[in-house]
Amino acid sequence: MASATYRNFTRILSSGIVITLVVGFTVSLSQAEEQVIKVPLGLPPIEFPEDNPPTVEKIALGKQLYFDKRLSRDNTISCASCHSPVKGYSNADQFATGFKGQKGGRNSPTVINAAYNKFHFWDGRAGSLEEQALGPIANPIEMNLTTKEAVERINAIPGYKKQFQKIFGSDATEENIAKAIATYERTILCGDAPYDRFKAGDKKALSESAQRGMQLFFGKAACSSCHSGPTFTDHAFHNIGVGMDAKEPDAGRKAISNLGGDHGSFKTPTVRDIARSAPYMHDGSLKTLKEVVEHYNKGGIPNEFLDEEIFKLNLTPQEVDDLVTFMKEGLTSSNYPEHKEPELP
Numbered sequence: 316m317a318s319a320t321y322r323n324f325t326r327i328l329s330s331g332i333v334i335t336l337v338v339g340f341t342v343s344l345s346q347a348e349e350q351v352i353k354v355p356l357g358l359p360p361i362e363f364p365e366d367n368p369p370t371v372e373k374i375a376l377g378k379q380l381y382f383d384k385r386l387s388r389d390n391t392i393s394c395a396s397c398h399s400p401v402k403g404y405s406n407a408d409q410f411a412t413g414f415k416g417q418k419g420g421r422n423s424p425t426v427i428n429a430a431y432n433k434f435h436f437w438d439g440r441a442g443s444l445e446e447q448a449l450g451p452i453a454n455p456i457e458m459n460l461t462t463k464e465a466v467e468r469i470n471a472i473p474g475y476k477k478q479f480q481k482i483f484g485s486d487a488t489e490e491n492i493a494k495a496i497a498t499y500e501r502t503i504l505c506g507d508a509p510y511d512r513f514k515a516g517d518k519k520a521l522s523e524s525a526q527r528g529m530q531l532f533f534g535k536a537a538c539s540s541c542h543s544g545p546t547f548t549d550h551a552f553h554n555i556g557v558g559m560d561a562k563e564p565d566a567g568r569k570a571i572s573n574l575g576g577d578h579g580s581f582k583t584p585t586v587r588d589i590a591r592s593a594p595y596m597h598d599g600s601l602k603t604l605k606e607v608v609e610h611y612n613k614g615g616i617p618n619e620f621l622d623e624e625i626f627k628l629n630l631t632p633q634e635v636d637d638l639v640t641f642m643k644e645g646l647t648s649s650n651y652p653e654h655k656e657p658e659l660p
């Protein structure tokens with residue numbers, strides 16, 4: 316809140332409005348921003364970059380770009396192809412399939428609650444959604460269109476050109492395409508799950524099995540030592556022993572940090588609405604939530620870089636089921652943002 320107020324304050328100062336108006340304006344502006352994106356129960360307010368505040372028009376534009384296949388070389392792939400609303404903003408493939416059926420080596424992560432992520436990608440190589448947004452367009456095995464060509468294509472579509480002029484006061488540029496897409500992504504929010512309502516005092520919100528699962532998640536099974544906070548991530552990297560039996564395991568975070576200890580470490584993903592986005596893990600190697608819990612129960616795949624928080628859990632079959640029920644039932648949001656494909660210009 317303090318930072319939002321400060322941001323509005325500086326924005327008003329820089330637009331040259333006299334100081335006596337500042338207080339009144341600060342309040343009304345931040346209220347307007349809150350109304351633009353409604354944050355569900357259980358999630359904290361979103362912090363927007365100072366130079367990219369949300370507006371209704373910008374969100375609508377970003378949404379069109381997110382679903383627009385013309386941002387790929389052969390007009391067949393959009394962001395939604397790999398981060399689809401009907402598949403938990405991921406896709407059901409083990410590995411992402413992009414331009415001309417090429418496959419990368421990693422599973423599409425969900426973009427649910429990406430607004431809160433401190434790092435993006437499994438190895439955390441992008442810091443902001445703005446920084447991330449153009450990557451897949453240019454990536455030869457994803458959408459395979461240079462950013463220059465993407466800008467030209469967008470500006471050749473009158474309905475887009477008009478919106479960019481209105482929102483950013485200029486034609487589409489790399490920078491404002493990224494800003495629009497990132498702003499739309501910040502509206503893909505999942506909260507208000509039975510777990511949140513249980514925490515808020517509705518003791519009937521969770522079944523008994525889900526309640527036992529919740530206790531295991533935060534207790535004996537120690538899931539919350541990494542899946543912590545409102546979006547169930549510590550924003551850190553861990554080797555939990557996934558894919559370490561491959562011939563050449565993915566180095567994960569190590570390739571970015573150059574720290575030996577980061578070998579095979581990946582970003583802790585959210586587990587909100589996780590039942591929607593199988594298969595799981597950076598390599599899509601686990602097909603169901605039960606397989607995930609069984610992976611943890613056996614202490615992961617042993618390797619010298621294994622995180623110290625990963626150990627044999629000795630869960631009974633009933634406890635395994637309870638944990639799965641907690642995730643399936645307790646963390647599935649009641650107001651899932653099932654966005655429909657917008658009309659494109």
Ligand code: HEC
Binds near residue numbers: 429449
């Ligand atoms: C061909 C499939 C594919 C397409 C198309 C695609 N992505 Fe992705 N996306 C991925 C994969 C795979 C990753 C993870 C890559 C990695 O970690 O190295 C990813 C990662 C991300 C992340 C980071 C999420 C996180 O939790 O770290 C965001 C955000 C994202 N993509 C947004 C987009 C946007 C916006 C577009 C369209 C401009 C897009 N993606 C197009 C497959 C795709």
Ligand code: HEC
Binds near residue numbers: 532555582624
């Ligand atoms: C030491 C930290 C840590 C602990 C403890 C931990 N996790 Fe994870 N979790 C991660 C990381 C890191 C990943 C991604 C690993 C990868 O892809 O290699 C992950 C992935 C997952 C996924 C897959 C998410 C997706 O989008 O693919 C689920 C589900 C999950 N964890 C649930 C649990 C449960 C349930 C527990 C407790 C039994 C638990 N985790 C304990 C760090 C942890």
